[in-house]
Amino acid sequence: MVKICCIGAGYVGGPTMAVIALKCPSIEVAVVDISVSRIRAWNSEKLPIYEPGLDDVVKKCRGKNLFFSNEVEKNVAQADIVFVSVNTPTKTSGLGAGKAADLTYWESAARMIADVSKSSKIVVEKSTVPVKTAEAIEKILTHNNKGIEFQILSNPEFLAEGTAIADLFDPDRVLIGGREETQGGLKAIKTLKDVYAHWVPQERIICTNLWSAELSKLAANAFLAQRISSVNSISALCEATGANVTQVSYSVGKDSRIGPKFLSASVGFGGSCFQKDILNLVYICECNGLPEVANYWKQVIKINDYQKKRFVNRLVSSMFNTVSGKKIAILGFSFKKDTGDTRETPAIDVCKGLLSDRAHLIIYDPQVAEAQMMMDLSLPKFDWDSQPGSPMQIPTDESVSQSVKVVHNAYEATKDAHAICILTEWDEFKNLDYKKIYDNMPKPAYVFDGRNVVDVGKLRQIGFIVYAIGKPLDPWLKDMPAVA
Numbered sequence: 001m002v003k004i005c006c007i008g009a010g011y012v013g014g015p016t017m018a019v020i021a022l023k024c025p026s027i028e029v030a031v032v033d034i035s036v037s038r039i040r041a042w043n044s045e046k047l048p049i050y051e052p053g054l055d056d057v058v059k060k061c062r063g064k065n066l067f068f069s070n071e072v073e074k075n076v077a078q079a080d081i082v083f084v085s086v087n088t089p090t091k092t093s094g095l096g097a098g099k100a101a102d103l104t105y106w107e108s109a110a111r112m113i114a115d116v117s118k119s120s121k122i123v124v125e126k127s128t129v130p131v132k133t134a135e136a137i138e139k140i141l142t143h144n145n146k147g148i149e150f151q152i153l154s155n156p157e158f159l160a161e162g163t164a165i166a167d168l169f170d171p172d173r174v175l176i177g178g179r180e181e182t183q184g185g186l187k188a189i190k191t192l193k194d195v196y197a198h199w200v201p202q203e204r205i206i207c208t209n210l211w212s213a214e215l216s217k218l219a220a221n222a223f224l225a226q227r228i229s230s231v232n233s234i235s236a237l238c239e240a241t242g243a244n245v246t247q248v249s250y251s252v253g254k255d256s257r258i259g260p261k262f263l264s265a266s267v268g269f270g271g272s273c274f275q276k277d278i279l280n281l282v283y284i285c286e287c288n289g290l291p292e293v294a295n296y297w298k299q300v301i302k303i304n305d306y307q308k309k310r311f312v313n314r315l316v317s318s319m320f321n322t323v324s325g326k327k328i329a330i331l332g333f334s335f336k337k338d339t340g341d342t343r344e345t346p347a348i349d350v351c352k353g354l355l356s357d358r359a360h361l362i363i364y365d366p367q368v369a370e371a372q373m374m375m376d377l378s379l380p381k382f383d384w385d386s387q388p389g390s391p392m393q394i395p396t397d398e399s400v401s402q403s404v405k406v407v408h409n410a411y412e413a414t415k416d417a418h419a420i421c422i423l424t425e426w427d428e429f430k431n432l433d434y435k436k437i438y439d440n441m442p443k444p445a446y447v448f449d450g451r452n453v454v455d456v457g458k459l460r461q462i463g464f465i466v467y468a469i470g471k472p473l474d475p476w477l478k479d480m481p482a483v484a
């Protein structure tokens, strides 16, 4: 029986290993983590992450060929294949701060693998890492040479949160990079390919050299995020001209060379990956003497920051240039629907922008816990674009707990609110009883739809003043001061 161990029981490690266990009953899979609370949750009825379909998969395999454990070293020592799926956040201090990936967790995992291994292993980079990380990992592993052979593979993950199980069951492609130039490398590639071949058609398993696999992951995220910033930049022009961004992106996406996916204008992209991975790409370009390429990709993030700022400015200027003391209902806080993850969610920047104008926020999200929201809003904002010598952290307002209330449904959030701000596209926000909501709000009552989920015409008929990203402006908003 092949034994797999995955270091890191997070959003990637947990679901990915659960699906491997489900699809490969002959493989024993151990998922290990240093976090005691995370492992306890993976072994409980309430899993540590919300992901549609995940509970079912875990229930089918847990205790059979899928195990979650804090016994990191023991499980690594026994494994034939070790996946490393630890976090690789952006560095916040030192060389490359604000852009480079922080490989502290990765390095410590690699050192531990070298220390505890007594038999040859395939070590798989599952985390998203800078190009050439495999070379550094090889050095760490072979430095402690005890006559053991380590083969390094890059097998980046392409799942998106909220659709992780569907993405893992039916991936567009699985990418495996390895040392194609050596017999050992080719054998390792084949071993991992055989694991995926249990359910992924052969033609969707792509084998490349190590550096192509590492770079493809960063490039894929950069291309995806670039589409969103492109359509978001056009949304600003739509508002200025009377064009409708939904019609524009539909028309543009009908060109088969462009395609329809990932062209929805929004208040901005969030999530733990896009910004982090583009900054990483920017840093690699700078280190390789390619400032023009670095600046090209930086612009994708700058437009994303601009879109969030534009949304806050539009809201404040529409409400007579102040939200001081006004109640704003925030519907949705996670970075997209069907996840409770709030990492880099645009809601953080939007809420902080409103708080800085002294608004009172009443927040509702179906999956995000109150403590998480309060922590996100209390932590200082990290400034990725700070100039050398200036502080990386922008201090936050300390009065968050006095100005923010978290409630348990949309009706409670919107009662007596001056405005509604939709920041996540949860399905339930499409079908709310907006007439009832309107009746419970002071007038004029506003809706600022950052996800284009509401029927603008219907809400305007009810009496709402509606702003929706990239849609022709409400006559009321046209008369308000221009938005920078």
Ligand SMILES: NC(=O)c1ccc[n+]([C@@H]2O[C@H](COP(=O)([O-])OP(=O)(O)OC[C@H]3O[C@@H](n4cnc5c(N)ncnc54)[C@H](O)[C@@H]3O)[C@@H](O)[C@H]2O)c1
Residues within 6 Å of the ligand: 007, 008, 009, 010, 011, 012, 013, 032, 033, 034, 035, 038, 072, 085, 086, 087, 088, 105, 106, 108, 109, 126, 127, 128, 129, 157, 158, 159, 160, 161, 272, 273
């Ligand atoms: N979240 C996503 O949708 C997604 C998708 C594709 C790729 N990725 C990449 O996958 C990697 C993991 O992302 P994530 O969202 O799962 O992160 P995460 O923070 O949810 O999980 C990482 C886990 O690793 C554990 N860990 C850290 N160091 C450890 C060590 N030395 N030993 C044992 N456990 C350790 C942490 O305790 C944590 O539970 C990142 O590189 C990310 O960029 C993420």
Ligand SMILES: O=c1ccn([C@@H]2O[C@H](COP(=O)(O)OP(=O)(O)O[C@H]3O[C@H](CO)[C@@H](O)[C@H](O)[C@H]3O)[C@@H](O)[C@H]2O)c(=O)[nH]1
Residues within 6 Å of the ligand: 128, 157, 158, 159, 160, 161, 162, 221, 224, 228, 261, 262, 263, 264, 265, 266, 267, 268, 269, 270, 271, 272, 273, 274, 335, 336, 337
């Ligand atoms: O047309 C669109 C599509 C997405 N978004 C936003 O973009 C962000 C990211 O969404 P998505 O890409 O669906 O979720 P992630 O879980 O961040 O997944 C991305 O990041 C992962 C981590 O690297 C990759 O594995 C995935 O392939 C890649 O899609 C979210 O805030 C979305 O609301 C838009 O605003 N408009």
